[in-house]
Amino acid sequence: MIPLSVPNINGNEWQYVKDCLDTGWVSSAGAYVNKFEEAIQNYTGAKYAIACMNGTAGLQVSLNLARVSSNDIVIAPNLTFVATLNSISYSGAEIVLIDVCEDSWQIEVDLLQKWLENNTTTRLVDDKPVTFEKLTGKKIGAIMPVYVLGGFLDVYKLVEICSSYGIPLIEDSTEALGSFKKGKHAGTFGLTGVLSFNGNKIISTGGGGMILTNDKQIAVRAKHITTTAKTDPINYFHDEVGYNYRLVNVLAAIGVAQMENFESILKRKKEIDALYRKELDGIGDIIFQQNDPNSDPNCWLFTFRTKKMRALLNHLNNNKIQSRPFWTPMNNLPMYKNLRYINDNNISNKIFKDCISIPSSSNLIISDQHKVISEIKNFYK
Ligand SMILES: Cc1ncc(COP(=O)(O)O)c(C=O)c1O
Structure with a gap:
């Protein structure tokens, strides 16, 4: 059988995994996590890259970072892999679907704009625009477009819309490592963008994900809540409900080798x-x-x-x-x-x-x- 999309493992993967096994650094701490984050940061140009367990977890955490709650609406494309919607479901927010373009198969940004114009109202809250649906009174908590098959959506227009309506943009760029527009990498336009290193993706760590952001506070909080929100290196004190969504060192080691190639x-x-x-x-x-x-x-x-x-x-x-x-x-x-x-x-x-x-x-x-x-x-x- 000629396979559809399988990992390409022909670099230093064995050596780096062996290094983890030999030294015992197989789990949630170790140098490869930092190295992998740095490699992705350097390649994508994102100011910060935070490794996590998989792309779905990265999207779920992103909604938490955007402070999306169960009273909100999150808008996402009807044509996507189910994980996009699952990640929103975990937040309890209402999902509103939007159609895609006939030729690019990407989110239909003009349709989104028309819907926002006709169905929402924007108010200043703490001097920042916040948008609410007229029908339900719910806040539009986020928009989560997908870079379908690594292709580009009309992202500059979407960024403009999101900033004028005050809607956080969370890019499902899980399929788009290596995709650029005018020199800027997919997943670096919004509040966060998320990559996946699932087995069928362009590079794989077996399973894995990365949250990209240019916002320092978001980056610090992303690391904090993906690692159980522990505030002290010694004492077991946690200041909020965090997640155990770390990428383990042994998988990050594979990622470092994959990025070298x-x-x-x-x-x-x-x-x-x-x-x-x-x-x-x-x-x-x-x-x-x-x-x-x-x-x-x-x-x-x-x-x-x-x-x-x-x-x-x-x-x-x-x-x-x-x-x-x-x-x-x-x-x-x-x-x-x-x-x-x-x-x-x-x-x-x-x-x-x-x-x-x-x-x-x-x-x-x-x-x-x-x-x-x-x-x-x-x-x-
Ligand atoms: C569009 C899309 N969103 C989300 C995901 C979830 O990523 P992961 O499998 O790493 O959880 C994937 C890939 O599997 C995907 O293709």
């Missing part, structure tokens, strides 16, 4: 993407995801639209080419089907019905990629 991993991802785009352009009814021309996405997982998605999926899987459909939209899942959903044409559901992801691991060998391409061409003959 990141440029070559990213380069391979872009080559894979370019070859698929060249070879599959004009084949059958294939439509590619459109990328913002001012952005430099990480090309994490090659995904395209076709009306024959189900048949192609079966054809590829039957030919030992691992392929997957897109995420079921959130409003089709039992626990989220009754959420309010801002949309004109329910684009998310159209995209979901058509999308298929194909092998894109950074260690995909060229002959295997040509096999994928020729099976797709055979299918449409």
Whole structure:
């Protein structure tokens, strides 16, 4: 089977993990956590990077950092991986879904703006704008857009909207390590951005996450509450309900080694993407995801639209080419089907019905990629 998206472990991972095992520094303290945070900080340009257990935990903590409560509303896209919504559910806030764009598959920022204009009112609280929904009186506690497949949303416009309405922006950039727009890394535009190092991501620590922020107070609190909110190195005194969401040293060690190879991993991802785009352009009814021309996405997982998605999926899987459909939209899942959903044409559901992801691991060998391409061409003959 040619796998869809698997880790690429061919650097110092063994050596650094062995170092942890040899020295006994396997758990919640040790030098690799700091080193991994520094590597991500340097690469992304975020002023602070705080490692945590996984991306979902990073998003959950981010909502706490934004002081989102169960009386608030958090707006999130209908087309995302379920963890985005789960992280909001943990806060107890009401989730309001929003549709995505037909071409980029990213959050529809104009639709969001229109909804805010028509449905909310903004007041100054302690000299800062705060926005409330007219219907329920609830505060808009945060907006959590997703960088779908590492591509860029209209983030500059979103930042403008968030700052004029006083709404914290929490970027689900879990898929976007290596994605830049005008030199600025995904996840560094809002209050926080979150990365994931899950097994299928562009780099992996097995499981892991990182909270990015440019705000020192937020960074200090992020570290504090992800490490049980302990105030003293010796005494067991904790000043709030914290989380045990640390990334352990042995996993951070893998992350350090992965980051040492990141440029070559990213380069391979872009080559894979370019070859698929060249070879599959004009084949059958294939439509590619459109990328913002001012952005430099990480090309994490090659995904395209076709009306024959189900048949192609079966054809590829039957030919030992691992392929997957897109995420079921959130409003089709039992626990989220009754959420309010801002949309004109329910684009998310159209995209979901058509999308298929194909092998894109950074260690995909060229002959295997040509096999994928020729099976797709055979299918449409
Ligand atoms: C869009 C999105 N959000 C959140 C997550 C959660 O990240 P993690 O698996 O590290 O918890 C993922 C990845 O798994 C994701 O793709």
